Amino acid sequence: MHKVLVNVALVLGFGLTLLIATTYIALESGGVFIAETKGFDNQAVRKTHIWFVEHENRVFLEAGNPNNPWVKDLEAGSTLILRSADHEATYRYVLHRQGRHREIRQLMRQKYGWRDWWVSLWFDTTQSYLIEAEPVVTDRQPMKLR
Numbered sequence: 001m002h003k004v005l006v007n008v009a010l011v012l013g014f015g016l017t018l019l020i021a022t023t024y025i026a027l028e029s030g031g032v033f034i035a036e037t038k039g040f041d042n043q044a045v046r047k048t049h050i051w052f053v054e055h056e057n058r059v060f061l062e063a064g065n066p067n068n069p070w071v072k073d074l075e076a077g078s079t080l081i082l083r084s085a086d087h088e089a090t091y092r093y094v095l096h097r098q099g100r101h102r103e104i105r106q107l108m109r110q111k112y113g114w115r116d117w118w119v120s121l122w123f124d125t126t127q128s129y130l131i132e133a134e135p136v137v138t139d140r141q142p143m144k145l146r
Helices: 002-028 069-075 101-112 114-122
Strands: 032-038 045-055 058-063 080-084 087-096 129-135
Touching: 032 058, 032 069, 045 069, 045 101, 058 087, 058 101, 069 087, 101 114, 101 129
Parallel strands: none
Antiparallel strands: 032 045, 032 080, 045 058, 058 129, 080 087, 087 129
């Protein structure tokens, strides 16, 4: 009996490890910006890994859960800086809270494929909304998007 319990625990542990590893790979294995916002609650800089889609020199982000702190930061008027290994710029943004949910879901599914499907199994995106952003042009040109 003891041996059966140990085997069951090992199988469950392996399965859980596989689920966690697959989710991490889906979320973080490429096509991710680090969004920097100023905290609406304490003004500290908040760094959030976020998926994005590029189109016509704009970046489209998904507020998968509108109650996430980084989204609340943007609603409070925070600056938005998007960073990756080869890109950094400050962005102006518009929050599209209604009417564009289907559009952002389609864009994310097209870009991320199985990763988007996998993440949608574990996280509710039915209330998500679109955030449209474009680089702020200063006297220095923003770095080109990939």
